Amino acid sequence: MNLHRILRLMKKELIQIRRDRRILAFLFVVPVVQLFLFGYAVSTDVNHVAMAVLDEDRTAESRALIRRFTASGYFDQVAYLSGQREIDALLDAGRAALVLRVPRGFGHALARGRGAEIQTILDGADSRMARVIAGYTNGVLRVYGGEIVQTRAPRARLPAVDGRVRVWYNPELKSVYFMVPGVLCMVLFLITMLMTALAIVREREIGTLEQLVVTPLSAGELMLGKTLPFLLIGLIEIVLTLLTAILIFRVEVAGSIPLLFALSALFLMTSLGLGIFISTISKTQHEATLSSFLCFMPFILLSGFIFPVENMPAAIQGVTYLIPLRYFLEIVRGIFLRGVGMDVLWPQVIALAVFGIAILSLAAARFSKRLG
Template identity: 45%
Template sequence: MSSLTWSERGKTCVRAHRLAAIVRKEFIQIRRDPPSLVISLVMPVLMLLLFGYAVTTDVNNISLAVLDQDHQQPGRELVSRLEQTGYFQPVCYVEDFAELEGMLDGGKAKAALIIPGGYAKGIRRGEQSQVQFLVDGSDPLVARTALSAAEITGKVYSQEMVIKQVKAAGGQVPEGPGVDMRTRAYYNPGLESLKFNVPGLIGLVLQNITIMLTAFALVRERERGTLEQLMVTPVQGAELMVGKLIPYIIIAFADVALVLAVGTWWFDVPIRGNIFLLLGLAFLFLVFALGVGIMFSTVAKTQLQAMQMAMMFILPSVLLSGFIFPRESMPDVIRYLGYLIPLTYFLEILRGIMLKGVGLAFLWKDIIPLTVFGLGVVALASKRFRKQIE
């Protein structure tokens, strides 16, 4: 192969210098855009941590309420067996059926065990003693796991008692001692995933559409220079902000109505609670989403930055709010982070009203933090917005 001529070597050096100049220019451009640089570096790590800890189909730490009407050792032993499976924690004892149903309605318990009076006496006589196991079917993944664990525990416990009875009877097998575990799923008897997912989709759609439309619209106005043109008009800052947000409120509520209609008529998801309470609390959540959108619009300089910020906010909301994955199975640190996401509370409200039919008596603990988040974000975003237009 012949060596390169001086002319060809010169052209190669020129191309290398041009390439180096382009690379240097791109680094300078990245350095002048710190938000995008931070997002591009933080997001992969954040994604890895969230997916590694939050994305799991393993269900454990299912809260269990126990109504023990017998108060004997065999009943306590059955509860102990359920605890030892590792699926049911913590266990809370209640005094009556009304308290037990209240814990299921309020989401404090995902499963419940009822041990009737005379249970221990039937066990000692070698008779088949019945207990009832109830499960909150609004989350099919948790419900299926709880039912399966309870049924298997009941069968194993029954077999062990059969062996004890055989030994006590001198080798003769009695006529059927053991536990007859009667199971029942509340709120979603068929354990259909759609009935769990559709209410969650309503909250997710309401949040994402509102945040993205609001943030993108204001940034787009700034990029085109039309926002500055509006600032020199007699329109006040508060009037400008409210006037620009009203269309997005209408769009968001139209999305809510559409998803509710499709979920109710097409997917047969019931709305067992008060529809007006649902819409009122949806507006409360909408206030928070609008505030987040305004906040992003005051920080982002381009639509790309606004999209990146929105995605960084949306992804943790999907993973940590209980939209898909049960929060009970997450590590404590990750689960506590979910309390900082307003969608966590709104999903409890949606599923509580639609699937359980509960009202303010059970939802107030979710309404209070949602209100605090909404007012705080809107106040901070409005302050930043006013500073930019003044």
Template identity: 35%
Template sequence: MNLRRLISIVVKELRQLRRDRLTFAMIVGIPTMQLLLFGYAINMDIRHLPAAVLDQAQTVHAREVVAALGQTEVMDFRYFVKTPQELDALMRAGKISAALVIPADFERRLIEQTSDARPWPRPPLQIIVDGSDQVVQQAAAQLALLPLQALINPGQALPARNVEIVNFYNPERRAPVNTVPGLIGVILTMTMVLFTAMAIVRERERGNLEFLIATPVSPTELTIGKVLPFVGIGLVQVTVVLVLGVAIFQVPIRGPLLDVYGAALAFIVASLSLGVFISTLAQSQFQAMQLAFFTFLPQILLSGFMFPFEGMPRPAQYLAEIFPMTHFVRLIRGIMLRGAHLSELWPELAALAAFCAVTLTIAVLRTRKRLD
């Protein structure tokens, strides 16, 4: 081995890396992004869950309990309703993740907590949680441990059971019910973005772009033509996950199956548009894979699939709202687990449509039928 020749090769590789600005940026960008996401944005503390209050007692103690629970910052009481039907509508639409129900006989139940007349007095409070999100169940369990009497009269904490947890949509608390719908988004993100990110780049590397230049195909037709074949592939993947999820894990599909595919189709198009946009930035298939991976991590970690969305700092939440997977997780869980319709979840659908419009427009504008 000749040390001089070896050093020459090393210097040559470093110079080539310096000219490849995208790869050089990824060397710094990927560890920086991972550090920020895991160390700052990913917070297991659950705070500010959107919630509603159904106060059927309308007493001073009931209002004190609502105020005290609000000060814990676990639940953010945004709605005060009068009927259980209003609670059900808000939860189906995904506007709330939890609800505090104070029964009409709240004062009597509170007295029973201090008496020995009944061995198992009824809990004075009821917390209804959205079982389609496992994180919300954990937050409700934390609130159930709070001493109710201490909230009203500090220093008089009682060991009695004060809160009854009612788990909507997943009463058995089975983990696959929460994870399988979100896995549809993870699988589609990893395949659709990567496939299309390499589509145009592959044409350039293999020399097929010369043939496309000689054809009367417009940039719009070229971009859409690259996207359409993968739409069918994405729908096949959705079908496979649904069939296996129902057959093996008994995951329910409470909403219309047509709405499930409608939400999946919107997300597939959004992911493909992101992939096509990435392909217009990359100069090689390796760069395309790097950029695709660069979008995987924030989408999976910030979408609410793995970590509590409400526990993230505001800047991380604003960033998450940009990515299509955040809206798809809300859509697919709402339809499959809560039985909601697309019309009830239209804000998430509108966000996906806006993302598609922006990324596809930029991709079309950046697509040029020229080798340079």
């Protein structure tokens, strides 16, 4: 190992990156665009649910209930129906996600102090959204029911379980808080893996790799010289993502930022290792890009970035343990949202270190073999 040679190779690499406008754009625009996409456009928050109302009761009580819904802020009343036949057409056309039907006799039953029923019909096509809407609906009804009991029977001591949910870590349940750490992981992963693979394959494609083989440069020096610049760039990407998240999205980082950097560097062993590995199986930059995305998709889907791991079938959950990105995501979310440190994150850190060392050494062995 000759440090001077590695540094020269790194310097050459950085000069080349600096001169390539497309790569610069990729490095500095992608993280910001991804943050905006996942922060705003791909918001998983449910607001302004289109609600249709079928009030067959037409009493003060039924109108009070409907007002509860519209005043909650979650529901927008988009239609007032006059008969049950209209429900189908409305849901089919997707003009409403929720139909609230108050049957005749609702107000009368309440006035008599008896239990009253209403019907809510949900469009379950988007199951996740339907679950959220059902939750909101129950919330509105629970508050309304509680108040009726209070006004009708102020002194009654009802044996009831009063469950109140308090959300910690992200009290406003804004998906952007949840997404920012994810985007950071995704951007870091994609950019470092893809760029490393491309940087090596490009030299193979234009023939300079063969040139380097003739020089005294060893496989190890070559590999370090080609990957260390991207380690540096990876860390710059984190700074960039953090700045955007903090300055534009007003996301606060609950935990230690130095720890975030240290563990990101640990994760980079995995992504740089995968990049080197992909470079050994790709002849052209085109192939390297395709291979990177082939690797990227399952990593993203199975890491819990978009779909929570807990919602996956048991067999698939087992597979997620083989996805290093999963651990990194847990670490970043832990530091970002919960402000936890090594005392909590150590199992993930160990898993990440094991994967990182394994992937990097496998890739390095393959790289040296292919070169020799």
